[in-house]
Amino acid sequence: MPVRQLPRLMLVSRYWRSATACCPTLWTVLALHADAAVIGALDDLLNRSRRLPLSLSLTIPLASEHCLPGICTSVVRHLARIYYLGIHGRRISFCSSIFDILRQPAPNLRLLDLSPIRNRGGCAIFPLRLDDDDNTDHLLANVAPQLRFVDLGLLRLPQTPQAAISGVRELTVGLTSSSVASFADLLAQAPILETLIVKDYTSGTFLPCPPPGHRIASIEIQKTKGPALSWHLISGHEIPTLCVKQRHAATYEAVLHALADDAWQILSLTMDYGLAITAEFRAEERIRRLQTFDAWEHPTVETTCEKLMYERRCLSRIQHLTLSLDLEPVDQMSSDHLLPHLRLPALTILTLLCGASESYGQDPADAITLLDEWVLSRCSALRAPDLRSIRLAARITSSSHLARCGDRYPARIAAVSPSRLARFIALKLDNPQRRPELRVDAPSVYLLNDRAGLLGFQLWHFYLTALAEACERSLGWHDDALLKRFKSLVWPGAVMRMLRDTHLRPSSAPRVTNRATASLIQSLIIGIHGQSEHASTDYLQELRVEINTTCFVQATQDKVGSSCHAPDVPDDLPAASNNPKALVQNQKGPSVGANDASATMAENDVATLRVWLPACVVQLAAPQVMRPRSPHDAIDKEAPSARFVSRKRWW
Structure with missing residues (x-):
């Protein structure tokens, strides 16, 4: 099996540890708590x-x-x-x-x-x-x-x-x-x-x-x-680039003195509400950055720093403005300066920081964003006639400057609703002649699959790999009960979502899968191993189907994307096989032929995934696996009573 496939076995198998433990390349980067x-x-x-x-x-x-x-x-x-x-x-x-x-x-x-x-x-x-x-x-x-x-x-x-x-x-x-x-x-x-x-x-x-x-x-x-260090001392230093991080009040005073200095021009201003501000100035070849620590201070001091959003000397010459999307509930009631109220004639780039802020090392219990309807109704229009691009960036959670060097502290994954973003651009950007281009720092920031703009937080909006990693770290795959619950809830939903997007949408609706992904999903179901009619589902007929795990992983990568960093694949490894039985043979050695009835895959095998799906969905998505059966024939040896199979429900 190729090395690139091994990190994603966590999506389809409970025994991915046994497959990955023998591959040393996967353990060369360790970030441990x-x-x-x-x-x-x-x-x-x-x-x-x-x-x-x-x-x-x-x-x-x-x-x-x-x-x-x-x-x-x-x-x-x-x-x-x-x-x-x-x-x-x-x-x-x-x-x-x-x-x-x-x-x-x-x-x-x-x-x-x-x-x-x-x-x-x-x-x-x-x-x-x-x-x-x-x-x-x-x-x-x-x-x-x-x-x-x-x-x-x-x-x-x-x-x-x-x-x-x-x-x-x-x-x-x-x-x-x-x-x-x-x-x-x-x-x-x-x-x-x-x-x-x-x-x-x-x-x-x-x-x-x-x-x-x-x-x-x-x-x-x-x-x-x-x-505090004064602006006179900071500006008179001979170093080409000097960054000074101080408390909020000291930084605010230094920024005001820098704005009054005609020899220095402000380039950018970052206003992360409730956390920190950063102002960058330039004079010829010298750069000065005035920055606050990303720590909470007294509300009066914080409000003093946010007065820069009303400073005409600051906003009239600024070229790059960075604002945060998230506002903590304690600040949203009294904060009416979400966007600058003055005209920004020199602004060309607007950056929106996405992702929840950290307060004392912990996430806030609840937060609203600048794109919410309640906040949009209170925002003033951003008047920037020369605005060229809007960038969606994510916060970096590392406390060390070496994060950018080692790339060991990735930014937090943030999701943005495209419909709300479109309303924000249409309603709050006073620039009718030219619409700015949109830049998204993927994959740390991505747009939700939200066409109507009515969807809130849903499980399937996030990457399956990130979900599997969360369960791996928090729940533990070694617990059979948790594993059974996870497989009972997550994997049927993932398969149903793929089948719905490919087969169950009307012909007039836009398809979200390309031809290559659709061909993979068409061969997703490879067999039926049982059926059930349970009272919890109003006796809806369900079939226990076997999923082609290789097609499932490839379709997930093509359709949803992956946040895992896959190592380079050595040249001496064989190519991936589309037959899950071949994957088992590669790991277990040579086995019997494909026509042998005894060459069946065990349920707990590394490449086996069996889920329960409605029979009507299987009929539409994979009619080739549906064949007429005698009422007296058993569907599978595992289910001798095919009409009513007693299985425990987890919901």
């Missing part, structure tokens, strides 16, 4: 990739941080082949076990991410020294020649020179006002450093400057304590 079950199986998960390069990301909750020594011991055994290592927690910096990892040789390590989990309210802990008992001789030694991106989280570099960061291009460290004098020494250790992120910077009167001739191009200052 270190609960009790994961910690117990960590050695087995790491060994499944064998000797292949490994990408490992571990999120350690507070309740499991006492197991960090054992976790570090397991990681050290495979550190020689790890090229991406991320360990996240709230207090992992206080554990000496982290030093055991940093002392080991890592010849293939390229990205090291020790960024902490965000605390409640966005408060940070004072950075710690990256040493223990002043013994730093073998700490971060020259054993990582390929290391390019480093995020030390709450740790600071020791004062002794470290050869491991000589090849680093992006570095995140803690730098206080007392250690500003060692900034030049830090840059001397990293001669090719391009981006520097400084966490918990406390000085308000001084910004670190690179020495002459250094190639550093970008510095980000994250300031949560001490006096």
